[in-house]
Amino acid sequence: xxxxxxxxxxxxxxxxxxxxxxxxxxxxxxxxxxxxxxxxxxxxxxxxxxxxxxxxxxxxxxxxxxxxxxxxxxxxxxxxxxxxxxxxxxxxxxxxxxxxxxxxxxxxxxxxxxxxxxxxxxxxxxxxxxxxxxxxxxxxxxxxxxxxxxxxxxxxxxxxxxxxxxxxxxxxxxxxxxxxxxxxxxxxxxxxxxxxxxxxxxxxxxxxxxxxxxxxxxxxxxxxxxxxxxxxxxxxxxxxxxxxxxxxxxxxxxxxxxxxxxxxxxxxxxxxxxxxxxxxxxxxxxxxxxxxxxxxxxxxxxxxxxxxxxxxxxxxxxxxxxxxxxxx
Amino acid sequence: xxxxxxxxxxxxxxxxxxxxxxxxxxxxxxxxxxxxxxxxxxxxxxxxxxxxxxxxxxxxxxxxxxxxxxxxxxxxxxxxxxxxxxxxxxxxxxxxxxxxxxxxxxxxxxxxxxxxxxxxxxxxxxxxxxxxxxxxxxxxxxxxxxxxxxxxxxxxxxxxxxxxxxxxxxxxxxxxxxxxxxxxxxxxxxxxxxxxxxxxxxxxxxxxxxxxxxxxxxxxxxxxxxxxxxxxxxxxxxxxxxxxxxxxxxxxxxxxxxxxxxxxxxxxxxxxxxxxxxxxxxxxxxxxxxxxxxxxxxxxxxxxxxxxxxxxxxxxxxxxxxxxxxxxxxxxxxxxxxxxxxxxxxxxxxxxxxxxxxxxxxxxxxxxxxxxxxxxxxxxxxxxxxxxxxxxxxxxxxxxxxxxxxxxxxxxxxxxxxxxxxxxxxxxxxxxxxxxxxxxxxxxxxxxxxxxxxxxxxxxxxxxxxxxxxxxxxxxxxxxxxxxxxxxxxxxxxxxxxxxxxxxxxxxxxxxxxxxxx
Numbered sequence: 001x002x003x004x005x006x007x008x009x010x011x012x013x014x015x016x017x018x019x020x021x022x023x024x025x026x027x028x029x030x031x032x033x034x035x036x037x038x039x040x041x042x043x044x045x046x047x048x049x050x051x052x053x054x055x056x057x058x059x060x061x062x063x064x065x066x067x068x069x070x071x072x073x074x075x076x077x078x079x080x081x082x083x084x085x086x087x088x089x090x091x092x093x094x095x096x097x098x099x100x101x102x103x104x105x106x107x108x109x110x111x112x113x114x115x116x117x118x119x120x121x122x123x124x125x126x127x128x129x130x131x132x133x134x135x136x137x138x139x140x141x142x143x144x145x146x147x148x149x150x151x152x153x154x155x156x157x158x159x160x161x162x163x164x165x166x167x168x169x170x171x172x173x174x175x176x177x178x179x180x181x182x183x184x185x186x187x188x189x190x191x192x193x194x195x196x197x198x199x200x201x202x203x204x205x206x207x208x209x210x211x212x213x214x215x216x217x218x219x220x221x222x223x224x225x226x227x228x229x230x231x232x233x234x235x236x237x238x239x240x241x242x243x244x245x246x247x248x249x250x251x252x253x254x255x256x257x258x259x260x261x262x263x264x265x266x267x268x269x270x271x272x273x274x275x276x277x278x279x280x281x282x283x284x285x286x287x288x289x290x291x292x293x294x295x296x297x298x299x300x301x302x303x304x305x306x307x308x309x310x311x312x313x314x315x316x317x318x319x320x321x322x323x324x325x326x327x328x
Numbered sequence: 329x330x331x332x333x334x335x336x337x338x339x340x341x342x343x344x345x346x347x348x349x350x351x352x353x354x355x356x357x358x359x360x361x362x363x364x365x366x367x368x369x370x371x372x373x374x375x376x377x378x379x380x381x382x383x384x385x386x387x388x389x390x391x392x393x394x395x396x397x398x399x400x401x402x403x404x405x406x407x408x409x410x411x412x413x414x415x416x417x418x419x420x421x422x423x424x425x426x427x428x429x430x431x432x433x434x435x436x437x438x439x440x441x442x443x444x445x446x447x448x449x450x451x452x453x454x455x456x457x458x459x460x461x462x463x464x465x466x467x468x469x470x471x472x473x474x475x476x477x478x479x480x481x482x483x484x485x486x487x488x489x490x491x492x493x494x495x496x497x498x499x500x501x502x503x504x505x506x507x508x509x510x511x512x513x514x515x516x517x518x519x520x521x522x523x524x525x526x527x528x529x530x531x532x533x534x535x536x537x538x539x540x541x542x543x544x545x546x547x548x549x550x551x552x553x554x555x556x557x558x559x560x561x562x563x564x565x566x567x568x569x570x571x572x573x574x575x576x577x578x579x580x581x582x583x584x585x586x587x588x589x590x591x592x593x594x595x596x597x598x599x600x601x602x603x604x605x606x607x608x609x610x611x612x613x614x615x616x617x618x619x620x621x622x623x624x625x626x627x628x629x630x631x632x633x634x635x636x637x638x639x640x641x642x643x644x645x646x647x648x649x650x651x652x653x654x655x656x657x658x659x660x661x662x663x664x665x666x667x668x669x670x671x672x673x674x675x676x677x678x679x680x681x682x683x684x685x686x687x688x689x690x691x692x693x694x695x696x697x698x699x700x701x702x703x704x705x706x707x708x709x710x711x712x713x714x715x716x717x718x719x720x721x722x723x724x725x726x727x728x729x730x731x732x733x734x735x736x737x738x739x740x741x742x743x744x745x746x747x748x749x750x751x752x753x754x755x756x757x758x759x760x761x762x763x764x765x766x767x768x769x770x771x772x773x774x775x776x777x778x779x780x781x782x783x784x785x786x787x788x789x790x791x792x793x794x795x796x797x798x799x800x801x802x803x804x805x806x807x808x809x810x811x812x813x814x815x816x817x818x819x820x821x822x823x824x825x826x827x828x829x830x831x832x833x834x835x836x837x838x839x840x841x842x843x844x845x846x
Contacts, residue, residue, distance in 0.1 A: 195704050196697050203694055206683035213639075213680055214695045214748065215666035273685050 016318055017266055017282040024286065028293035035296055042175060048288035049177035050075075052281065053236035054259035055266075056188050057118075057229030059280045062263050063192070064225045065205040065272030066125065066132035071233040071259060073143035074117045075252035079237030080147050082110030083156040083247035086163060103162045110241075111234040117143055118230015122223035132226075140256075147249050157246040167242025177239050184232070189277045201225065206273025261308070262287055265315040286311065333360040335397075336525040337382065337413070337494050342391035344377055351377045353549045354391070359494055359525040364516060366536050366557065367529045369546035369569050369767075375529045378546070379496045382527070383415040384408030395494075406435070414492035416500050420479050422486075424472035429454035431471050432486045457485040462511045473601075475628060476676065477504045477793075484512065495519060496527045499765065501535065505626040505793055506828065513539050531767050533562055534796070545569055566768060588654060589787035590615040590670075590756045595637050595648035597630075597811075607633040608646070609811040615756055615787035620778065622802025623791045626831050630811040631791040632675055635758045639672045640665040653755065666695065671749035675760040675791075677738065681745045684734040688726050689715045691733050691744050696751035718747030722777060739763075739770025746777060756787045763797060775800060795824055807831050 029036040054071045061068045086106035090099045101109065117139060124135045169176045192198040200221045203211040212218050236255075241247045266283030268275025290311060294304045337359040344352040352374045359365050367375040380386045382393060384402030392399045395411055402408040405415070422431045429450045430437075438453070440446040454467035463481045471479060484500060501509045516539050519526060530536070536543070536557055543560055545552040545568040552568045553560075592613050599605030608630045615621050625631045637646040643660035650657050652668045659665045665672070674680035682691050692715045693700065700707045700714070715729045722743040726736055733744055742762060749757060762778065763771045778801060782788045792798050798805055805822045807815040807830035815830035 194706060196701050196706055197704065199690060199694070199697060199706060202686060202690070203683045206685045207679070209680050210683050211694075213641075213662055213672060213674055215662045215752075216694070217663060273683065 024289050032296040044288045044292045045178045046175040048284045049181035050236045052181040052284045053232045055262040055280045057232035058259040058263050060225045061229045063205045068136045069256050070136040070139035072252035072255035073140045074233040075237040077143045077147045078110040078114040078234035079241035080151050080247040081113045082106045085109045110238045114234020115231040119227040122226030126219035151249045155246045155248050261312045336361050338394040342388045344389050355551045362520045362523045363541040364526040365542040366540045367544050373546040374549040412493035414487040414490050415496040416487045427468050429467035480504050494525050498529045589617050591651040593649045597646045606811045611813050617785045617787050619803045620782050620788045622798040622805040624798045625808035629808040669755035671754035672758040673745045687730045689729040692747045695748050739766040759790045
């Protein structure tokens with residue numbers, strides 16, 4: 001069926017996340033005086049930045065037709081690795097040397113850890129043709145276990161002000177995590193919309209068989225997607241660790257679900273091939289505004305969870321209802 | 329003239345709109361007892377929509393359905409089925425993981441006294457049905473193991489298993505072999521004798537000579553004419569369908585070059601499940617620039633698999649050697665095949681050929697994005713230039729290059745696939761059932777395009793199970809049967825009988841081949 005002109009209905013359907021966000025902002029502003037202030041705005045942005053990093057990676061993975069349950073665990077290990085090498089260095093007993101790390105070195109080690117684990121995910125999924133759900137569930141356990149081994153079950157604290165800057169510092173009055181999140185959004189919007197890789201990503205997720213028969217290196221695309229997802233989880237791990245000045249062995253528990261929620265609320269199809277980074281940004285904002293607003297209204301955190309759950313379901317239900325006309 | 333035959337089902341003044349298009353506009357038809365009413369019209373004419381409304385799949389915006397003279401409303405297909413209306417859908421509605429028998433009885437499983445599914449009874453009944461349909465498949469076979477054509481036969485068995493008074497068939501022969509078509513026609517005859525009213529959507533006008541009684545011609549959602557078929561001739565029908573006279577096929581300049589674009593030697597593909605069995609066995613073939621090589625064979629003859637082997641899709645199991653332009657080529661993946669100048673338009677456009685959710689532009693450039701790569705970025709201006717040129721060259725009917733490809737008709741989707749491959753500047757074009765499910769007008773256009781491409785120096789290999797298509801397109805015809813090459817004929821030596829003879833398994837040769845019309 002041809003849809004030649006974009007009707008108001010289409011536009012509303014396409015902008016539903018934005019409209020939902022605006023309605024929430026309006027409602028919260030009316031209900032709480034302290035909501036609509038510059039300070040609280042930056043606060044919300046800072047609060048969502050960790051989930052934003054994870055969700056950008058999750059968007060790529062879900063667009064490719066996959067899922068990643070290990071991002072929270074990768075976050076924890078990456079943060080712990082960065083904190084550990086910064087504080088203690090790495091001892092190599094065989095050579096009787098102790099490698100000391102600078103702050104940039106520790107940051108690189110954290111991100112590299114994420115990239116490596118993500119690469120492992122992608123390789124297992126493509127080589128052994130495992131369902132991503134299973135492969136990343138395995139990685140979830142592996143990374144959690146490695147984090148415990150690395151930290152001995154105790155937080156690594158006292159990382160210094162320089163490292164702490166990326167979590168707590170301000171630049172031009174805006175928190176560093178917000179800058180980092182915004183920068184990543186810009187990079188990945190361009191990557192998905194303007195590059196060959198972005199095109200291949202949508203093609204692989206939209207119809208893997210057709211992509212293969214068209215000569216795309218489907219497995220390469222997938223390995224890259226999981227590697228990037230892991231690397232972004234590494235960045236998120238650095239933000240969390242720097243913010244708290246502490247790498248917690250249990251950091252990021254359940255974060256994978258929040259990031260999947262943000263991606264889904266942002267209108268990305270779980271079956272792959274349809275969705276955008278900007279949608280995910282809106283999804284993160286909706287979750288952030290909801291958490292923040294309910295907190296300001298003194299709603300119990302338990303109720304916050306319940307309400308968030310209904311928002312996820314409603315978002316996907318509305319999305320489904322709007323896209324139904326497509327398959328007529 | 330049996331116009332007095334009683335009306336079983338009447339649709340009155342049916343209208344239906346989808347976003348952006350009036351699919352049906354005040355259409356009325358009558359289906360009569362014991363008669364086959366052919367619904368004719370180009371894709372998008374509204375035939376399938378009308379039948380989906382009759383079968384309870386879609387609700388009409390306005391109008392009413394009368395069954396035996398009393399108005400009925402069906403909320404869903406189940407209610408329609410219980411009222412005696414069965415529909416064989418064009419898109420297969422089967423579950424790949426279930427067995428053939430489970431599919432046939434899905435939702436109506438026979439139960440034993442304990443309330444469990446009576447598998448034995450279900451298998452017996454299915455075996456009987458499959459037997460009448462001459463499909464040599466065990467009822468316990470998982471459906472996914474069957475080829476598309478065989479699945480279509482299972483869909484027919486499913487419809488037959490309900491005692492329907494109205495049977496709707498939406499292009500039931502688009503994916504099945506000539507032999508199965510004969511069997512199906514026999515069943516149609518039987519159903520008519522039993523008084524079943526049949527609505528039959530088809531693009532193959534030649535079938536109607538054999539089974540049709542009445543015709544309903546539709547165009548752009550409107551009823552153009554309804555009359556007994558005896559009062560219409562082919563040209564009249566086609567003119568009503570397309571709203572214009574058919575263009576004459578351009579005379580074919582046989583311009584085969586001397587070179588060999590592709591030479592395959594002893595291609596063999598073992599059967600994945602049956603040890604010692606083969607899907608393709610010792611097939612040699614040569615494709616020359618400027619020539620169309622037709623490969624004809626019944627379903628299961630190994631045609632699709634042969635193309636897949638050439639295209640590097642079975643690198644781990646297949647054997648044999650391939651030369652491209654005289655040079656040995658190691659084709660172990662589609663990537664390698666494309667690098668050697670090969671291109672494959674697969675049989676199942678929607679599942680294998682296109683990314684339906686992407687635009688015409690994104691699909692058309694997908695195989696050649698490397699040409700528009702500027703440091704990893706897509707040079708959209710160059711890309712648009714290429715796609716616009718392809719849209720024009722292949723006369724792709726689309727509101728714009730940014731239209732989602734799902735919204736195009738089958739013929740135009742196929743043209744997008746052709747455009748995609750031509751952008752890679754291939755030397756050998758492999759086309760698997762290039763006009764399956766495509767309406768008459770668009771079919772002719774695809775034929776013209778194929779001839780143009782061949783005249784421009786491409787080696788084209790066309791696989792088809794439609795004899796008229798092979799005869800119209802090919803300069804040279806190769807016939808396959810049970811994985812082997814059984815004949816190779818020049819265009820002038822080939823006729824319906826010789827091709828069919830070679831396509832039928834040796835022991836069955838001659839038996840059901842009669843009655844095939846070209």
